[in-house]
Amino acid sequence: MSTVTSKLALHGGTPVSTKKVPFMATGLSEADIEAVNRVLRSGMLRAATKCAELETRFAEISHAKHAMTCANGTCALQLAYEPLFQPGDDVLVPAWSYIATAAMLSARGCRPVFVDCLPDTLQIDMADAARRMTPRTRGIAATHMYGCPVDIDGVQALASKHGLKVVYDCAQSHLSTYKGQGVGAFGDVVTYSFYATKNLGTGEGGLVTCNDDNLARQIKLLRSHGETDKYLHEQVGYNYRMNDMAGAIGCSKLDRLPAETAARQAAAKRYDALLAKPEFAGVLTPLTVTPGAVAVYHLYTVKLDLSAVTCTRDELAKMLDAEGLPTAVHYPRSLPQQPAFAKHLPGQGPWPVADSMGQRVMSLPMHHLLGDEHFRVIEEALAKVLAAVRK
Numbered sequence: 001m002s003t004v005t006s007k008l009a010l011h012g013g014t015p016v017s018t019k020k021v022p023f024m025a026t027g028l029s030e031a032d033i034e035a036v037n038r039v040l041r042s043g044m045l046r047a048a049t050k051c052a053e054l055e056t057r058f059a060e061i062s063h064a065k066h067a068m069t070c071a072n073g074t075c076a077l078q079l080a081y082e083p084l085f086q087p088g089d090d091v092l093v094p095a096w097s098y099i100a101t102a103a104m105l106s107a108r109g110c111r112p113v114f115v116d117c118l119p120d121t122l123q124i125d126m127a128d129a130a131r132r133m134t135p136r137t138r139g140i141a142a143t144h145m146y147g148c149p150v151d152i153d154g155v156q157a158l159a160s161k162h163g164l165k166v167v168y169d170c171a172q173s174h175l176s177t178y179k180g181q182g183v184g185a186f187g188d189v190v191t192y193s194f195y196a197t198k199n200l201g202t203g204e205g206g207l208v209t210c211n212d213d214n215l216a217r218q219i220k221l222l223r224s225h226g227e228t229d230k231y232l233h234e235q236v237g238y239n240y241r242m243n244d245m246a247g248a249i250g251c252s253k254l255d256r257l258p259a260e261t262a263a264r265q266a267a268a269k270r271y272d273a274l275l276a277k278p279e280f281a282g283v284l285t286p287l288t289v290t291p292g293a294v295a296v297y298h299l300y301t302v303k304l305d306l307s308a309v310t311c312t313r314d315e316l317a318k319m320l321d322a323e324g325l326p327t328a329v330h331y332p333r334s335l336p337q338q339p340a341f342a343k344h345l346p347g348q349g350p351w352p353v354a355d356s357m358g359q360r361v362m363s364l365p366m367h368h369l370l371g372d373e374h375f376r377v378i379e380e381a382l383a384k385v386l387a388a389v390r391k
């Protein structure tokens with residue numbers, strides 16, 4: 001590779017590519033746009049036939065009995081937590097996740113009990129979870145991070161032993177499977193986000209699945225002001241409904257999701273092979289997949305070995321970006337490192353793995369449109385920059 005020893009673009013050299021590799025691909029197809037147009041022409045903008053169709057199809061594809069669309073993934077977590085957990089409950093939650101998983105527990109009046117993550121997968125460490133049980137622990141809220149299911153057997157075993165309720169936050173892992181089944185088959189409730197950049201993105205949107213009829217009824221009531229008949233409200237609830245424009249985009253994108261997921265999985269294989277090469281091995285380490293799980297690669301996140309390079313992760317990211325390879329950080333700090341959770345921390349900790357990841361993780365471009373030319377740029381940019389910073 002001719003560029004390996006040349007001057008870095010950040011320092012005035014010629015970049016590997018002046019055209020950046022797209023970090024994600026969230027564009028709508030003509031079919032998506034036409035699906036929305038049909039809703040607009042119908043004038044029926046509220047949740048109606050398209051949301052209902054999305055629910056039926058999503059339940060089937062994720063192996064769940066019930067699916068309920070809602071406004072976003074944060075509302076989905078609230079709809080899951082409220083029937084299962086009471087204020088004052090302790091709920092085990094990963095120290096390494098997006099903030100919403102733990103924040104909605106706090107909003108419910110529960111105490112998030114943060115559990116460290118496994119160093120290889122960055123998924124919740126169930127041995128650590130068992131150690132953090134308290135007399136008030138009532139549940140586990142586990143996130144299938146980056147597109148990869150957690151150790152579901154481990155979660156369910158701890159839950160059965162102690163009578164805990166289980167919520168899986170699947171905002172990043174649409175269509176992932178565990179031991180041959182869709183993740184909707186496991187736990188009490190599974191929640192999804194359809195935020196614009198998710199594998200199935202409708203702009204804003206969310207969905208909840210469960211397998212219990214009574215729980216599904218409670219979630220539906222909470223979603224729409226506890227209304228059982230027109231202007232008859234059996235209980236207090238919210239307006240967390242989706243709308244049919246989002247529903248139409250969701251249905252249209254769902255047609256393509258299996259193929260797009262396969263393309264993400266193929267791209268992940270290419271990354272795995274690339275990063276196993278001697279010039280990268282030991283510097284950038286891919287995450288491993290939970291045994292029994294099939295990951296859908298919402299993100300392709302790697303860990304930087306800071307002792308192998310002369311720069312920080314953020315400096316490395318700047319150098320790569322200048323060469324045409326944009327990266328991102330998911331996430332810059334663990335949840336216990338978030339000021340929002342300070343009040344919950346007394347008596348908790350430490351989280352050695354999660355707390356060190358904010359300085360080390362780096363997400364490389366991941367989407368269904370990554371092709372040969374993108375991988376050429378990715379490989380050359382990584383090789384060029386790592387040759388300059390490797391100790």
Ligand SMILES: Cc1ncc(COP(=O)(O)O)c(C=O)c1O
Pocket residue numbers: 072073074075097098100101143169171172192193194195205206
């Ligand atoms: C793991 C996780 N949980 C929850 C959410 C919240 O979803 P939303 O942004 O749709 O509210 C997200 C979204 O980024 C997420 O990644």
